Amino acid sequence: xxxxxxxxxxxxxxxxxSAVIKCTYSDSASNYFPWYKQELGKGPQLIIxxxxxxxxxxxxxxxxxxxxxxxxxxxxxxxxxxxDSAVYFCAAVGPYxxxxxxxxxxxxxxx
Amino acid sequence: xxxxxQTPKFRILKIGQSMTLQCAxxxxxxxxxxxxxxxxxxxxxxxxxxxxxxxxxxxxxxGYNVSRSTTEDFPLRLELAAPSQTSVYFCASxxxxxxxxLFFGSGTQLSVL
Numbered sequence: 001x002x003x004x005x006x007x008x009x010x011x012x013x014x015x016x017x018s019a020v021i022k023c024t025y026s027d028s029a030s031n032y033f034p035w036y037k038q039e040l041g042k043g044p045q046l047i048i049x050x051x052x053x054x055x056x057x058x059x060x061x062x063x064x065x066x067x068x069x070x071x072x073x074x075x076x077x078x079x080x081x082x083x084d085s086a087v088y089f090c091a092a093v094g095p096y097x098x099x100x101x102x103x104x105x106x107x108x109x110x111x
Numbered sequence: 112x113x114x115x116x117q118t119p120k121f122r123i124l125k126i127g128q129s130m131t132l133q134c135a136x137x138x139x140x141x142x143x144x145x146x147x148x149x150x151x152x153x154x155x156x157x158x159x160x161x162x163x164x165x166x167x168x169x170x171x172x173x174g175y176n177v178s179r180s181t182t183e184d185f186p187l188r189l190e191l192a193a194p195s196q197t198s199v200y201f202c203a204s205x206x207x208x209x210x211x212x213l214f215f216g217s218g219t220q221l222s223v224l
Contacts, residue, residue: 043215
């Protein structure tokens with residue numbers, strides 16, 4: 001089955017700097033890659049997603065890139081702010097519409 | 112719109128007890144899901160439903176049961192609670208495509224002692 005690996009598990013960046021979280025997936029047939037943000041005490045919330053026919057997608061300070069050949073995708077957050085502190089999960093939807101989550105990255109923004 | 116509502120938020124069970132975790136959504140979504148989240152393990156799918164009257168097993172269904180009698184409600188039943196079921200449980204829903212653009216509830220933290 002699909003395996004999604006996420007790195008790093010923890011990340012601290014200075015406010016205003018950029019943060020990058022990387023994920024790799026194992027099944028080349030995977031075609032949909034969402035990113036979820038989970039704030040303390042809350043459920044995950046979809047922040048951006050990308051399909052396999054697109055290489056990059058941006059939404060204000062957030063962008064996701066996808067490299068199908070290498071089977072990896074990344075989340076980029078620019079001009080980080082304190083409210084960006086959260087746990088971020090990548091995920092992939094592979095064959096038979098199965099959704100597999102990564103193990104999460106705890107991002108801390110240092111004021 | 113309240114979105115996805117889960118109750119209770121916290122619960123402590125003794126080994127062998129049973130309980131039902133409630134989940135309701137008011138977005139008229141077709142798909143509903145139950146996940147459990149363990150530290151450092153991401154989210155694991157327990158059960159899902161593609162519509163009223165239709166449910167199916169996910170990755171970790173043992174020890175759980177579900178039903179979906181209406182579009183809005185998707186309760187999760189724990190029978191004979193075990194310490195291994197200590198976890199945070201999330202209910203989610205999505206509208207048109209299975210496993211795309213999930214809306215999550217705020218979770219139920221369950222401890223089995």
